[in-house]
Amino acid sequence: MRLYKIPVQVFVQKCDCLDTLQTFDGQVSGELIQASAGEDVRFPLSEDCRKGHGALYLHLKDGSTQIVASLAGNWKPGRAHTDRVIVSSDALILKNVDLNDQGLYEFTCEKKNTELTDLQVFVPSEVVVSEGEDATLSCRSITLGQSVKSARWRRNGELLLELNGRTREITYGRGFNESRVSVPSGWYQRANLSLTLKRAEVKDQGAYYCDIDKAEKHRSAVRLIVRVIVPKSVTTLQQPTPAPLSPECPYWTWTTFLITAAGFVIVGLLAWLIWNKMFKGSTRGAGGETSQREEGMNLRGVSNGGGLLSNSQRGGRGCRGQRTERDQQQMFMLNGFH
Structure with a gap:
């Protein structure tokens, strides 16, 4: 307002x-x-x-x-x-x-x-600039044959610039001068009384009003929006990015992987050897008991059949039994027994 x-x-x-x-x-x-x-x-x-x-x-x-x-x-x-x-x-x-x-x-x-x-x-138009940029606020109206008396730019009730249409003299408001605000030098021929605000700051935001006093009065408004530029250091603090890996990082990564893999292999081999040893020992023990059992049975068979014959040989027919006895005697004689 x-x-x-x-x-x-x-x-x-x-x-x-x-x-x-x-x-x-x-x-x-x-x-x-x-x-x-x-x-x-x-x-x-x-x-x-x-x-x-x-x-x-x-x-x-x-x-x-x-x-x-x-x-x-x-x-x-x-x-x-x-x-x-x-x-x-x-x-x-x-x-x-x-x-x-x-x-x-x-x-x-x-x-x-x-x-x-x-x-x-x-209903103001809008102009958006970044902090530090120059802003051009448009104000265009017919000037030829209009007997322009004056043109004024205001913001927040303060005068920024006033142009005397007859003498072409420009009066600046408090705190402003030609290094901050200006209008085109050929405004009368070009019907252009746009305001250029140099090096815009955040405090310059707001609605600017252009008033042209002439035969057909003209009034318009422009809203200036100034974007704040965030320094890179502040951006880095707000959104930290991961630090780049040093040349040593790949070496240490592969070394760690190989050491871990070797540890798993060694543990696996030890487990396999322990299991294999235990399995063979149990099998060997079971086989010894079987051999001793068979040896005992053979000794009993020899003692029952004259030392050389098996139970199956004694359990044959009579004629076979007789031949067996003669064979035994012959074997004894050949070995020096009478």
């Missing part, structure tokens, strides 16, 4: 009511408020408007009037502004203004009229 003291041209129809302005066609002193659509606008309260009876009126260009708020001990919003008027200790605040809120506002309190307030609402 921007607040300025300027002459306001008004045209109001005649009416005998106390609630409307008296008939006149001329210049009166008033305030100019420039605001972007969606902003809140503040209307200061005088001492007479803080108690008693009164109203805040909106005078439209067709001559009609709307009651924005009324005072009867306490301020209350009008029908067309329900839930949009906030009352503070020293002002009425109109919330979320739009293009239909443009017009002349007037307080009438204790039957006294206050000076007019001209509210102008803009």
